[in-house]
Amino acid sequence: xxxxxxxxxxxxxxxxxxxxxxxxxxxxxxxxxxxxxxxxxxxxxxxxxxxxxxxxxxxxxxxxxxxxxxxxxxxxxxxxxxxxxxxxxxxxxxxxxxxxxxxxxxxxxxxxxxxxxxxxxxxxxxxxxxxxxxxxxxxxxxxxxxxxxxxxxxxxxxxxxxxxxxxxxxxxxxxxxxxxxxxxxxxxxxxxxxxxxxxxxxxxxxxxxxxxxxxxxxxxxxxxxxxxxxxxxxxxxxxxxxxxxxxxxxxxxxxxxxxxxxxxxxxxxxxxxxxxxxxxxxxxxxxxxxxxxxxxxxxxxxxxxxxxxxxxxxxxxxxxxxxxxxxxxxxxxxxxxxxxxxxxxxxxxxxxxxx
Amino acid sequence: xxxxxxxxxxxxxxxxxxxxxxxxxxxxxxxxxxxxxxxxxxxxxxxxxxxxxxxxxxxxxxxxxxxxxxxxxxxxxxxxxxxxxxxxxxxxxxxxxxxxxxxxxxxxxxxxxxxxxxxxxxxxxxxxxxxxxxxxxxxxxxxxxxxxxxxxxxxxxxxxxxxxxxxxxxxxxxxxxxxxxxxxxxxxxxxxxxxxxxxxxxxxxxxxxxxxxxxxxxxxxxxxxxxxxxxxxxxxxxxxxxxxxxxxxxxxxxxxxxxxxxxxxxxxxxxxxxxxxxxxxxxxxxxxxxxxxxxxxxxxxxxxxxxxxxxxxxxxxxxxxxxxxxxxxxxxxxxxxxxxxxxxxxxxxxxxxxx
DNA sequence: GCGCTCTACTAGCGCGCTCTAGCACCGACG
DNA sequence: CGTCGGTGCTAGAGCGCGCTAGTAGAGCGC
Numbered sequence: 144x145x146x147x148x149x150x151x152x153x154x155x156x157x158x159x160x161x162x163x164x165x166x167x168x169x170x171x172x173x174x175x176x177x178x179x180x181x182x183x184x185x186x187x188x189x190x191x192x193x194x195x196x197x198x199x200x201x202x203x204x205x206x207x208x209x210x211x212x213x214x215x216x217x218x219x220x221x222x223x224x225x226x227x228x229x230x231x232x233x234x235x236x237x238x239x240x241x242x243x244x245x246x247x248x249x250x251x252x253x254x255x256x257x258x259x260x261x262x263x264x265x266x267x268x269x270x271x272x273x274x275x276x277x278x279x280x281x282x283x284x285x286x287x288x289x290x291x292x293x294x295x296x297x298x299x300x301x302x303x304x305x306x307x308x309x310x311x312x313x314x315x316x317x318x319x320x321x322x323x324x325x326x327x328x329x330x331x332x333x334x335x336x337x338x339x340x341x342x343x344x345x346x347x348x349x350x351x352x353x354x355x356x357x358x359x360x361x362x363x364x365x366x367x368x369x370x371x372x373x374x375x376x377x378x379x380x381x382x383x384x385x386x387x388x389x390x391x392x393x394x395x396x397x398x399x400x401x402x403x404x405x406x407x408x409x410x411x412x413x414x415x416x417x418x419x420x421x422x423x424x425x426x427x428x429x430x431x432x433x434x435x436x437x438x439x440x441x442x443x444x445x446x447x448x449x450x451x452x453x454x455x456x457x458x459x460x461x462x463x464x465x466x467x468x469x470x471x472x473x474x475x476x477x478x479x480x481x482x483x484x485x486x487x488x489x490x491x492x493x494x495x496x497x498x
Numbered sequence: 499x500x501x502x503x504x505x506x507x508x509x510x511x512x513x514x515x516x517x518x519x520x521x522x523x524x525x526x527x528x529x530x531x532x533x534x535x536x537x538x539x540x541x542x543x544x545x546x547x548x549x550x551x552x553x554x555x556x557x558x559x560x561x562x563x564x565x566x567x568x569x570x571x572x573x574x575x576x577x578x579x580x581x582x583x584x585x586x587x588x589x590x591x592x593x594x595x596x597x598x599x600x601x602x603x604x605x606x607x608x609x610x611x612x613x614x615x616x617x618x619x620x621x622x623x624x625x626x627x628x629x630x631x632x633x634x635x636x637x638x639x640x641x642x643x644x645x646x647x648x649x650x651x652x653x654x655x656x657x658x659x660x661x662x663x664x665x666x667x668x669x670x671x672x673x674x675x676x677x678x679x680x681x682x683x684x685x686x687x688x689x690x691x692x693x694x695x696x697x698x699x700x701x702x703x704x705x706x707x708x709x710x711x712x713x714x715x716x717x718x719x720x721x722x723x724x725x726x727x728x729x730x731x732x733x734x735x736x737x738x739x740x741x742x743x744x745x746x747x748x749x750x751x752x753x754x755x756x757x758x759x760x761x762x763x764x765x766x767x768x769x770x771x772x773x774x775x776x777x778x779x780x781x782x783x784x785x786x787x788x789x790x791x792x793x794x795x796x797x798x799x800x801x802x803x804x805x806x807x808x809x810x811x812x813x814x815x816x817x818x819x820x821x822x823x824x825x826x827x828x829x830x831x832x833x834x835x836x837x838x839x840x841x842x843x844x845x846x847x848x849x850x851x852x853x
Numbered sequence: 854g855c856g857c858t859c860t861a862c863t864a865g866c867g868c869g870c871t872c873t874a875g876c877a878c879c880g881a882c883g
Numbered sequence: 884c885g886t887c888g889g890t891g892c893t894a895g896a897g898c899g900c901g902c903t904a905g906t907a908g909a910g911c912g913c
Contacts, residue, residue: 162574163652165899176863181901191861211628212567212576213899216868221567230594231789236585240614252625255610259595270607273566274629297518382795413795415770434586440737440768520869531893536871546891568869571898 164207173201184209211252215275223252224461225271227264228282230257233405233433234450235282238303241454242280249462251277268294278461283347295472299464301457304347304448306474313464315457315475319351320358322446322479326400326428327359329444329481334489335398335426337368341384341410343402344375352430356400368396376402381409388425389417397490398426404433407443411486422488432482442485452477519562528556539564566607570630578607579816580626582619583637585612588760588788589805590637593658596809597635604817606632623649633816638702650827654819656812659702659803661829668819670812670830674706675713677801677834681755681783682714684799684836689844690753690781692723696739696765698757698785699730707785711755723751731757736764743780744772752845753781759788762798766841777843787837797840807832 166184170177175194182190183198190198201207215221224246228235239255246253254274256267264286271279278299284291292310294300301313330338340356343349353371360369372387374380381401388395401407407429414425421427429436429445436443456475463469521539525532530549537545538553545553556562570576579601583590594610601608609629611622619641626634633654639646647665649655656668685693695711698704708726715724727742729735736756743750756762762784769780776782784791784800791798811830818824 167899177900178863178865178902179861182862185901187902189861194861208624208628210571210630210899212571212630213868214901216565216567216571216870217899217901219868219901230591231588233586239585239612240616243612243614243617252628254629255612257594257598257610259598261595262598269563273563273607274609275565275567378790378793378795382793385795409793409795412767412770415767416776416795418773418775420773421771435733438733438737438764440733440740440764440771522869532870533872533893533895534891536869537892540871542872544891549891565869568898569871571900572869572871574871574898 163210164205165210166207168205169198169202169207172205173198220465221275221277222250223254223274223276224458225254225256225268225274225276225279226282227256227258227267227271227279227284230259232283233435234403234431234448237433237450238282238454241450242458245451245455245458249458251458251462265290272297277465280457280461285345285347299461301460303453303457306351311472313460313473313475315453315460315477316348317446317448317477317479319348319479320355322430322448322481323352323355323400324359324362325479325481326430326444326446327356327363329483330398330400330426330428330487331363331365333398333426333487336365337370337396338365338398338400339370339372339388339396340400341372341374341381341402341406343406344373344380346376346402348430349376349402352402370396374402374406376406378405378409378412381406381411382413383409385410385413385417389414389419395425398428398487400428401430404429404431404436404443404445407445407486408435408441411441411443420491421486423491426487426490428481428487436482436484444484444487445482447480447482449477449480518565519560520565521562523560524553524557524562527560528553575820576630576632577605578609578629578631579813580609580611580623580629580631580634581637582611582613582622582626582634582639585614587638588790589758589786589803592788592805593637593809596805597813600806600810600813604813606813606817620645627652632820635812635816640700640702654816656815658808658812661706666827668815668828668830670808670815670832671703672801672803672832672834674703674834675710677785677803677836678707678710678755679714679717680834680836681785681799681801682711682718684838684842685753685755685781685783686718686720688753688781688842691720692725692751693720693753693755694725694727694743694751695755696727696729696736696757696761698761699728699735701731701757703785704731704757707757725751729757729761731761733760733764733767736761736766737768738764740765740768740772744769744774750780753783753842755783756785759784759786759791759798759800762800762841763790763796766796766798775846776841778846781842781845783836783842791837791839799839799842800837802835802837804832804835 166177166180170180179190180198183195228239243253254271254276256271258264258267264284281302283304284302288307288310291307291312295310295312301315304316306314306316342353357369372384374384401410407427411427414421419425429443432445432447436445521532521535525535534545535553538550583594598608609626609631611626613619613622619639636657638659639657643662643665646662646667650665650667656670658670661669661671697708712724727739729739756765762782766782769776774780784798787800787802791800
């Protein structure tokens, strides 16, 4: 009763529904064995240059493309890295763009899985596991440490932008404290004293940034100006806190260190909208240097976390583990760098000389 | 000579490096055949409820998870849809979030592949094909029509947000003309006459929007006010055109229809920054209603393209083709809807009565 | 002639799964 | 008693590939 179209042999180009060509097809047409074709496509030694060329040519002709599924099935050691991201996060977007070329250079494919309000990170990770990823890169995961530890026991995992002490997983993140310290010092040198911080809530790096902010302020003798406003690394929280600050009129801080760039953006929009001048009335520093920050009309001073270096390190990290080079959990800490652009300047009313 | 670890039976939880459990493991431990386990996991008829339960329980115990790679290899009909997106595009992010639940409901997995400046769309599509996707959803592809046609011959493809007359692929997009018309009518009713349009360049839907803008302006007898500013659907182009407009002082248009939300955002930022009031000095309408638009501090009037409906239609479209329900290329046109928020209002100087 | 190494290639098993064909057993019916 | 249809299960053949073991042939030294 099984019905077939069954006439796939005859005519020219591939049509919808035609079986896609396999290695066997290439082998037959090139007059060699299947194994030889496999060799060629794996770029393994043992085939003459002439044959190699011939195989590639035939493959091109019939539109052959190796089947990753079969490939990873056959070689249990799959060449696929899974990436967990939050699809709306611009910094994650930057990271993904950086990850692709690095992984490719190392001979790995990338599989993306997005977490979102309707699809939690566990589910996204499950999908990656189902596809036989050899290792996982987790971008700013909010998964519980215990789950991560369990995951780390199954396959090499690296968390980006977040530390997981205790869990046996590698992590790559920036020295948050250093970035924050540089930002505060920059603002203080410009003459600011009342510098507030909009918190990043439970977001990656937030706890460290918050601590570092307090420490830096104390170091500059500005303990009395310490002020942490609640937030959550979104534009919404930036604009919400802007409203709070704007309501204070002249008692408003002269500078704000936002929890990340998105938060800074929300803040800027709200402040601009009220007709205030940046940096004249308020200086703003972001965190991440996502591509939003360099847009010319935003021109945000921010703390740069180099996505390329993050990506390179993270991929290296997982690949090394897969190759059995390393074993214990390691923490890679990158130095962030303050990038001063147009949103920071001396406060209008208090000159540098006032100190 | 084949060496085995062979002690997988004994100890407790899985350790790194342990072979991941397979169907055979589950079968053995549950005292049934491998085929039975397969049945159960495919939710196919032919197993008693008691056995079903037992199998699931054992699977849970040993942490079994079906291997999608092997699965799609075995059943040539893979249950995977590939999604091509531009990782930085917020509207794409919205779409992806909508696609996941719809696909899941239809029993399909989703594989994401991101295009970026360093990784062109062809490459991204190739990766999807390599993973045996049964069908493809292309978000705002900029691929040449001929390539798409070729792709469409190999597997069901649906393009979102862009029409491809000629190529044998389905498409889902909004009635751009209708959205633009509504937007212009809204502005005209508010009393605007000098309404400019920032073009979306070669972006999806731009050509249609440009044409519709011209037509709508003519329809309202505002031919002499028609003004199309060059752009490309990015924040940059929005802010760049803002500078052009601001330089014109009082001869500036009183309203702008941006090519998309991102462009509108760039425009807004630049305008706010110059201390102008929105909508007092300038009304702005976006296009997409990406999540940026509803952020409270942006509160952008925009033309809504419902991502949920787009996603549902697109997935349905591909799935139907896979099931052999439809055959010819079809075009699904959704009605967009103007959402009036805080960036549109009557122009300051010219009242409604002036007409 | 023999044995050796080196290159270029092939045979064939098995990765973890799906799926068709078929088997054992049950109660019902003539 | 024999045959039927149905239920619950199993055997086993692949899916497209990687990879190990092996083979054929050429070249070389003695």
